[in-house]
Amino acid sequence: MNTQSIIVPKLSTVPAHExxxxxxxxxxxxxxxxxxxLTTCGRTGNRMGHALAAGARxxxxxxxxxxxxxxxxxxxVMLKRCIYTPTEGFLEEAGCPECRREVGEPLFESLEEWMPAVSDNFTCPL
Known part of the structure; x- marks a missing residue:
C-alpha cells in the first residue's frame, strides 16, 4: 500500500525556514x-528525495x-508554499482544513491571498 505523510508547520511563514x-x-x-x-526516491516534481536509512526503524x-x-x-523537503493534491482518489473537492467540510469554490478564492504570501492566515471562508 502506498502511503504518504505530510508534516507542515501551523504557521504559514516560519522565520528562517530554510x-x-x-x-x-x-x-x-x-x-x-x-x-x-538525494536520489530519485521521491514522489513529486523531479522525484528527488532523501531515501530511508536503517535508523528510520x-x-x-x-x-x-x-x-x-x-x-x-x-x-x-518543500520550502515554498504549496497545496497538496492527491494523485489518486481525488474527488476535486476543496475542504476546510479545520472543520473538514467541503467548501468548494470559495475556498480556492481565499487561497488567492495565501498562496503569494499576501496573508499568513489561511481561514475558512465559511
Missing part, C-alpha cells in the same frame, strides 16, 4: 533516518511497514 529545514535534515541524516545524498511506529526497497520511499 535554515531550520537544513538543521532538521542534518539531524535526520546524523540519526541515520534518511540518507544524505528506530523512530517509526510500525518499522515493519516502512517502504524499504520500494522505488518511492524518500523524504522530500
Amino acid at each position: 535554515a531550520r529545514s537544513r538543521a532538521i535534515l542534518r539531524w535526520l541524516v546524523r540519526e541515520k533516518v534518511v540518507e544524505e545524498q 528506530k523512530v517509526a511506529l510500525h518499522p515493519d511497514k516502512l517502504p524499504f526497497g520500494e522505488p518511492v520511499n524518500g523524504l522530500e
Whole structure:
C-alpha cells in the first residue's frame, strides 16, 4: 500500500525556514533516518528525495511497514508554499482544513491571498 505523510508547520511563514529545514535534515541524516545524498526516491516534481536509512526503524511506529526497497520511499523537503493534491482518489473537492467540510469554490478564492504570501492566515471562508 502506498502511503504518504505530510508534516507542515501551523504557521504559514516560519522565520528562517530554510535554515531550520537544513538543521532538521542534518539531524535526520546524523540519526541515520534518511540518507544524505538525494536520489530519485521521491514522489513529486523531479522525484528527488532523501531515501530511508536503517535508523528510520528506530523512530517509526510500525518499522515493519516502512517502504524499504520500494522505488518511492524518500523524504522530500518543500520550502515554498504549496497545496497538496492527491494523485489518486481525488474527488476535486476543496475542504476546510479545520472543520473538514467541503467548501468548494470559495475556498480556492481565499487561497488567492495565501498562496503569494499576501496573508499568513489561511481561514475558512465559511
